[in-house]
Amino acid sequence: MRDRFLWIGCLAYAALFTGLGALKYGAHRNLVDFGIFAQTAASAFGCFCNPIEGNHWAFHFSPILYVVGAMVAAVHSPLTLVALQAIAGAAVAPPIYALVLRSSGDAGIARLGALTVWLYPPLAGLIFGDFHENGFAPAAVAWTLYAFDAGSLAATLFGCAIVLAIKEDQAIFLAIAGALGARWFRGTPRGRVAAGIAVASALTCVAYFALIAPHAGANWQPSRFYAWSGADARSLLSGIPARLGFLLLAFVPLLFVPLISPAIALAVAPLAEVLFSRMPTTFTMGTHYAGAWIGYVLVAFAFALRRIPQARRRAVLGACIALCAVEFLVADPLHPGLNLRRVEARDVALDRFLHTLPAGAGVATQEEAYTHLALSDPNARLLPEFPSVPASACFILLDRDFPDSARLQEYGGAVAGLVNERRYVLVTRSGGILLYRRAGRCT
Secondary structure: OOOOOOOOHHHHHHHHHHHHHHHHHHHOOOHHHHHHHHHHHOOOOOOOOEEOOOHHHHOOOHHHHHHHHHHHOOOHHHHHHHHHHHHHOOHHHHHHHHHHHHHOHHHHHHHHHHHHHHHHHHHHHHOOOOHHHHHHHHHHHHHHHHHHHHOOOHHHHHHHHHHHOOOHHHHHHHHHHHHHHHHHOOOOOHHHHHHHHHHHHHHHHHHHHHHHHHHHHOOOOHHHHHHOOHHHHOHHHHHHHHHHHHHHHHHHHHHHHHHHHHHHHHHHHHHHHHHHHOOOHOOOOOOOOHHHHHHHHHHHHHHHHHEEEHHHHHHHHHHHHHHHHHHHHOOOOOHHHHHEEEEHHHHHHHHHOOOOOOOOOOOOOOHHHHHHHHOOOOOOOOOOOOOOOOOOOEEEEEEEOOOOOOOHHHHHHHHHHHHHHOEEEEEEOOOOEEEEEEOOOOO
């Protein structure tokens, strides 16, 4: 993989999405997850926690965040998170390039394979979304399966360790992949390695759910996606078009090519995880949930190209590239109209005001401020989601220059009630920014 095109493309992809992420951050368009993961990474070598979740181990098995924490400690900037996720997105292309090159022997066709990856809309939507450990999964999965296909067992085991460190659901997927690999390659060294991977992945899964999560005060939030009620079941038919639409957005840009390879079996469990949810968030492009399945689908795509005659591969890949471009035009997962705009006076004013707050202030606020406080203030948190939940933070910060803020709309009325009852008093006002302090002693 010494092709300059490949590595210049990776550099350009990482730079592009770092730049787009910086624009999004500057315009205060990041949402809750960005703040949660910024605080967790910043505290990786301490409590490994944030005020919203508490101990992150209670929610997810994500040792990969220790690596992120080290990077954040070295370069203490929210854009470190943006850049790391952009680099992870760019890193998906090289193993797909190599898999295509191995079967075709044609660098031109391999380049088209890499270009398809860089233009694949679901991957772009994942990388442009808020930072999340899932952003590392496609690259880790693709490199691991590439190493396995190449017969590099040491690299395969190293890749598996990285995949297992990303999130608990990857342990489930890798256990299934290992079991399938053991069956497909039984009686060979690769088959035995695959069997070992299946066992190690299953043990990791059991260790997390039986030991680590309960010890941390288990609160495995994804379970809410599968808490099907009778009403949910009755509305299932009305949700089928959305699920079918999701599958079309995932496979049309790839001309459904992955489906002709047995390797698509590796993607069944990750796709089921998002499709069997009762909430559409998991099968909406542009969210971090796509990280669960993208790596497996793209590897199946690379393997499936081997089943297409050499003379047709260039045309197939050209069509995929065109369809990726069309999908960006008709269903852009970056949602640029919502997430990309120039930095306005209200953005500058809010950031300037946030810099005047005391270090470590216990501030409850809306998304726009929380995501910009998170990395430097371990006590920053969101306003409660429901008006019935009492506020307990020392300070409450509202910025009415962001009237579309979800938390401002949900809790703004409750704050007015707290002020009327003199439980919080206004201490500072700057334009639409209001800072309230809890009455009485507060630390």
